[in-house]
């Protein structure tokens with residue numbers, strides 16, 4: 001089981017083996033985390049994403065799946081792109097959000113990555129409530145069968161950090 005930490009910061013500045021991108025299925029960039037990673041990582045990331053679209057993901061990366069590219073100019077070695085579910089009060093998509101964390105760790109294991117930084121997937125543009133997103137993230141990563149030994153949740157606000165810290169504490173005793 002990896003060591004889990006929650007930190008306040010910018011995912012693009014993390015000195016880890018792999019950072020996880022809260023992407024969309026096009027893999028061609030966007031706002032939020034996605035925009036920051038492409039903006040700071042440089043064009044090599046988008047070029048690698050385009051190649052993935054041309055080779056394996058002609059219809060886009062499905063929600064809940066993950067795929068890796070170079071991290072370009074970022075301190076990390078790889079970017080693991082995953083597509084979170086859009087929040088919908090009517091349908092429970094929790095398993096799809098859990099799959100983003102699980103599949104990202106599976107890809108990290110394939111790469112041999114030992115340290116991974118996650119943003120709070122789906123809790124921005126995709127509208128997922130932070131507390132529930134944090135619970136799913138912590139439960140899924142803590143239960144994962146992975147060789148990754150350091151996972152950090154990188155939060156973009158003090159509120160989000162407090163919510164993830166609480167989720168870590170609540171899950172500690174579980």
Ligand code: APR
Nearest residue numbers: 010011022024030031032033034036122123124125126156
């Ligand atoms: N570092 C860490 N966390 C960040 C950063 C950053 N640089 N920028 C934003 N965040 C936080 C947001 O505050 C939110 O809590 O990451 C979380 C996820 O927000 P989004 O980036 O909006 O991702 P998501 O909700 O999964 O929506 C994905 O948004 O940017 C588009 O192309 C993306 O269509 C996709 C959608």
